[in-house]
Amino acid sequence: MKKLLGEDRRNELLTLLKNANGPITGTDLAKHSNVSRQVIVNDMNLLKARNEPILATSQGYIYINKDENVMYFERKIVCIHTANQAEDEMLTIVDCGVTLKNVIVEHPVYGEITASMMLSNRKDVENFLTRVQETQASYLSALTNGTHLHVISAPTEERLDLAEKMLREKGYLVEG
Known part of the structure; x- marks a missing residue:
């Protein structure tokens, strides 16, 4: 698998998280992107700094899709x-x-x-x-x-x- 670089990788990670039905581990994201888990941690921090609603949980990363029609x-x-x-x-x-x-x-x-x-x-x-x-x-x-x-x-x-x-x-x- 080709190593994904910088912004392309972060865009791919966002797409994966947005389309996921549950949490995705940093290890799985690293394997998908052909980079280390530490690179993924750094990418997630960069994305969060851009106000992407990404949550790190004990099960992995989640993109919080705010459904405007559902009140919690x-x-x-x-x-x-x-x-x-x-x-x-x-x-x-x-x-x-x-x-x-x-x-x-x-x-x-x-x-x-x-x-x-x-x-x-x-x-x-x-x-x-x-x-x-x-x-x-x-x-x-x-x-x-x-x-x-x-x-x-x-x-x-x-x-x-x-x-x-x-x-x-x-x-x-x-x-x-």
Whole structure:
């Protein structure tokens, strides 16, 4: 395969992301373009600097197509649980038809740390947990003794209400 150069490669990457039905890993984009994964990371940063709505998630890169006809509701929730309960928390959220957009922790030195998750279904959660296990990574909530925030999103307020209700019943929701 011919190596794609500079602007041609970035245009090709944009086209791939816009037409994808799900996330594409940096490794897959690198193979497609016949470049290193680091070149892809740099390309994604350049594209984001041009205000392209590209999101780096734990599953890969996503181009956020804003459908003007679909209204999504978002809510920020505060949760606390152990690392062993993380899978149940994530599944509880996605099983309500809610997308788990990110995780946010308050670090004593760095301040607020936000990491994109973009988990919308059980397969997304399974893939996320597999990556955590394969890399032996810790959850960000380990920095804050289990306390963290999530931004959750759904097409209806009722789904967000249901997710909160289920999390509250399981003791994962912190309320003030």
